[in-house]
Amino acid sequence: MHFMTALKAAWLQRNSLLCVGLDPDPAKFPPHLQGQPDAIFEFCRQIVDATADLVCCFKPQIAYFAARRAEDQLEALIDHIHARHPATPVVLDAKRGDIGSTAEQYAVEAFERFRADAITVNPYMGRDSVEPYLAYPDKGVILLCRTSNPGGSDLQFLEVVGSGVGEKLYERVARLVAEDWNASGNCGLVVGATFPAEIARVRQLTGDMPLLVPGIGAQGGDIAATLQAGRTGAGAGLMINSSRAILYAGKGEDFAADARRVALETRDAINAHR
Amino acid sequence: MHFMTALKAAWLQRNSLLCVGLDPDPAKFPPHLQGQPDAIFEFCRQIVDATADLVCCFKPQIAYFAARRAEDQLEALIDHIHARHPATPVVLDAKRGDIGSTAEQYAVEAFERFRADAITVNPYMGRDSVEPYLAYPDKGVILLCRTSNPGGSDLQFLEVVGSGVGEKLYERVARLVAEDWNASGNCGLVVGATFPAEIARVRQLTGDMPLLVPGIGAQGGDIAATLQAGRTGAGAGLMINSSRAILYAGKGEDFAADARRVALETRDAINAHR
Numbered sequence: 001m002h003f004m005t006a007l008k009a010a011w012l013q014r015n016s017l018l019c020v021g022l023d024p025d026p027a028k029f030p031p032h033l034q035g036q037p038d039a040i041f042e043f044c045r046q047i048v049d050a051t052a053d054l055v056c057c058f059k060p061q062i063a064y065f066a067a068r069r070a071e072d073q074l075e076a077l078i079d080h081i082h083a084r085h086p087a088t089p090v091v092l093d094a095k096r097g098d099i100g101s102t103a104e105q106y107a108v109e110a111f112e113r114f115r116a117d118a119i120t121v122n123p124y125m126g127r128d129s130v131e132p133y134l135a136y137p138d139k140g141v142i143l144l145c146r147t148s149n150p151g152g153s154d155l156q157f158l159e160v161v162g163s164g165v166g167e168k169l170y171e172r173v174a175r176l177v178a179e180d181w182n183a184s185g186n187c188g189l190v191v192g193a194t195f196p197a198e199i200a201r202v203r204q205l206t207g208d209m210p211l212l213v214p215g216i217g218a219q220g221g222d223i224a225a226t227l228q229a230g231r232t233g234a235g236a237g238l239m240i241n242s243s244r245a246i247l248y249a250g251k252g253e254d255f256a257a258d259a260r261r262v263a264l265e266t267r268d269a270i271n272a273h274r
Numbered sequence: 275m276h277f278m279t280a281l282k283a284a285w286l287q288r289n290s291l292l293c294v295g296l297d298p299d300p301a302k303f304p305p306h307l308q309g310q311p312d313a314i315f316e317f318c319r320q321i322v323d324a325t326a327d328l329v330c331c332f333k334p335q336i337a338y339f340a341a342r343r344a345e346d347q348l349e350a351l352i353d354h355i356h357a358r359h360p361a362t363p364v365v366l367d368a369k370r371g372d373i374g375s376t377a378e379q380y381a382v383e384a385f386e387r388f389r390a391d392a393i394t395v396n397p398y399m400g401r402d403s404v405e406p407y408l409a410y411p412d413k414g415v416i417l418l419c420r421t422s423n424p425g426g427s428d429l430q431f432l433e434v435v436g437s438g439v440g441e442k443l444y445e446r447v448a449r450l451v452a453e454d455w456n457a458s459g460n461c462g463l464v465v466g467a468t469f470p471a472e473i474a475r476v477r478q479l480t481g482d483m484p485l486l487v488p489g490i491g492a493q494g495g496d497i498a499a500t501l502q503a504g505r506t507g508a509g510a511g512l513m514i515n516s517s518r519a520i521l522y523a524g525k526g527e528d529f530a531a532d533a534r535r536v537a538l539e540t541r542d543a544i545n546a547h548r
Contacts, residue, residue, distance in 0.1 A: 023376070063372065063379035069387060071345060097396050098337065098369050099423040099488075102297070105337035113343060122371050124398040124418060126425025144398060149373040151400025154450065155443065159435040169429065169443070176428065214373075 001082075003117040003140035004186060006089045007210060010056040011236040017274070018267045019091070019212065020051050021243030022060040022077070026068070028248045030255045040065065041073035043255075045080055047247060050256035051263040052085040057118075057239055059212075061093040078115050089117040091212065091239070095144060097122030103132040111136050118142055120190060120212070123173050130181055137184050140210075143177050145202060146170040148192025148215030171201060178206040188212055191230070193221025193240070200229035208232045210239060217245035217266075227273035235274040242266050275356075277391040277414035278460060280363045281484060284330040285510040291548070292541045293365070293486065294325050295517030296334040296351070300342070302522045304529045314339065315347035317529075319354055321521060324530035325537040326359040331392075331513055333486075335367040352389050363391040365486065365513070369418060371396030377406040385410050392416055394464060394486070397447050404455055411458050414484075417451050419476060420444040422466025422489030445475060452480040462486055465504070467495025467514070474503035482506045484513060490540075491519035497540075501547035509548040516540050 011017060024040045033039045048058060058081060065074040078090050092114055096106040110119040110133075118140025121130055133141040146156050156170040167175075170191075177187050189206065191199045193215035202211060211230055215221035223240070230238050246266065250258025285291060298314045307313045322332060332355060339348040352364050366388055370380040384393040384407075392414025395404055407415040420430050430444040441449075444465075451461050463480065465473045467489035476485065485504055489495035497514070504512050520540065524532025 061372075061376055061379075063370075063376045063383060066345075067379040067382040067387060069345070071340075071343070095370070095372050095396075096337075097371070097398075097418075098335075099421065102335055102337045105335075105341040108341040109337060113341060122369075122396050122398050124371075124396050124429055125421050125423060126428030126430070128423050128425035129421075130425075144371075147373065147399050147403075149399060149402050151402035151404075154400030155398055155447070156400070158443070158446065160443070161433040161435065169432070169434070172432065173429070 001089060001117050002138045003089050004210070006087060006117065007056060007140070007239070008236070010087060010089065014053060014056060015271065016054055016056050016267045017236065017238045017240050017270050018055050018263060019057045019059050019239040019241040020047065020055050020246055020263060021093070021214070021241045022047065022058055023064050023243045023247065025064060030251055030253060032253050038073060040068065040070045041076050044077050046256040047259050048077070048081055048085065050260040051246070052088050054260070054263045054267050055088065057089045057091050059091040059093050059241055075114060082115060089140070091118040091120065091140065091142065092116035093120045095120050095122050097125050097129055099125065100128045100132055103129050107132045107136065111139050118188070120144065123176070127181060134181065134184060134186065137186060140186055140188055142188035142190055142212050143173065145173050145189040146191045146195055146198045148194045148221065152192065170198060171205060174202045174205040178209060182209070190214065193226045196222065196225035196229040199226060203230050208237055210237055212239045212241060214241040216240060217242045223269050224273045227270060231274060240270055275363060275391050276412045277363050278484070280361060280391065281330060281414070281513070282510070284361060284363065288327060288330060289545065290328055290330050290541045291510065291512045291514050291544050292329050292537060293331045293333050293513040293515040294321065294329050294520055294537060295367070295488070295515045296321065296332055297338050297517045297521065299338060304525055304527060306527050312347060314342065314344045315350050318351050320530040321533050322351070322355055322359065324534040325520070326362050328534070328537045328541050329362065331363045331365050333365040333367050333515055349388060356389060363414070365392040365394065365414065365416065366390035367394050369394045369396050371399050371403055373399065374402045374406055377403050381406045381410065385413050392462070394418065397450070401455060408455065408458060408460065411460060414460055414462055416462035416464055416486050417447065419447050419463040420465045420469055420472045422468045422495065426466065444472060445479060448476045448479045452483060456483070464488065467500045470496065470499035470503040473500060477504050482511055484511055486513045486515060488515040490514060491516040497543050498547045501544065505548060514544055
């Protein structure tokens, strides 16, 4: 799968900008799954099968698997998505960042071991720390830019001295990626829904680059403002992530049906503003 | 183990500022280990047993294990270090960074699953992304500040507007950590040996805070300049990392003896400048 091609096809054919984030927390699973040895896989598999036709991509968050020694279940989950939903790209949310020789190992982890179609990467260590991911031309490399959490402002909102008057660090990151790191056209950026003004600025700086937007739902970001700020001329360009609000919509054996209902509502709420 | 206490004791009692980085690359292993199912563990175990009395800490790099589905061998390795070398702290080099709820999962991964004594963390997402690690008061939290790779300058060397005239981003990170995030006294910073002037500046900003210094050996950093810039008044305060130069010093069945020889030389070269 070529990530960017598959993402654009999913936006168009599924008529969806929704990304379902797979952050499996066993404490929140329905009782009938608790204690099963493959509960993490099984919970995520049912969410995936119930929502795949409603999403433009899935985004498993690796920490939730790693904290529970469940890398094998993450492998099985991504294999399942590729086998059963082959048109649906998988973004591995790992936010890696290290020197080149180590980044090569992380790229192997994400793209060869886990068979992800894209990965989130932290830009703090600069271009050579990102190149090993960019070297996979079919894969997506989605750089943190303006994150949705309160502390995101500590560094990202600092004003930096340079060509632009009043330019902030997140804007410099957006420019670096758009003007330099994206030579192969496989980059995206993370911009939180909690900051619509910055989504608009990043859209201005990056043309039609795909933006991964976390922060709607549990984190309080506004869908209308996100769409208005971030949609491209074609009404796409966004992967709008929702995790907890969809995953834990239901608490019973029919949790996947509840998840589907909320995913449908969320997709439609997004589409109402395209 | 209380990381900071153990680190200070190791500096003093072992008379060593050397950190051996465990970046196991099976392609570089001696022929007799190649193809063994637990080759990664066995290679690292022999390095650890041959050098433990010469180091102030070990630093396994998680990507080298994750790329090869060898998390179980990393668990076994850290268990081995705790059992056989209980006074030697383990810094898990993972450079994690995510919003608070996800960072909690990464903290579980590092401190509970892998039983590391300290972790490296990326500061780009700000204070609330670091707090879940700081919440473990016995553990060390070592923030990236000025990294040893060429691309480190892309963001870290940008001048930021604020209280200090001409302050660079890495200096702001050092100040944030020293003046705010280090309330429990369990923080450290990563500053590359390739930039002695910045080591000196970080030392000036952070008092006696422990600095993890990669970049000597294969990356070309200078030991004398690093010590002159970064040692504290007591001639300590540094974890000077060497990985490849020690791990791959020998290519035969006696590779661990070769590693010990180079580790001893490196420790003594460091001590010559304390």
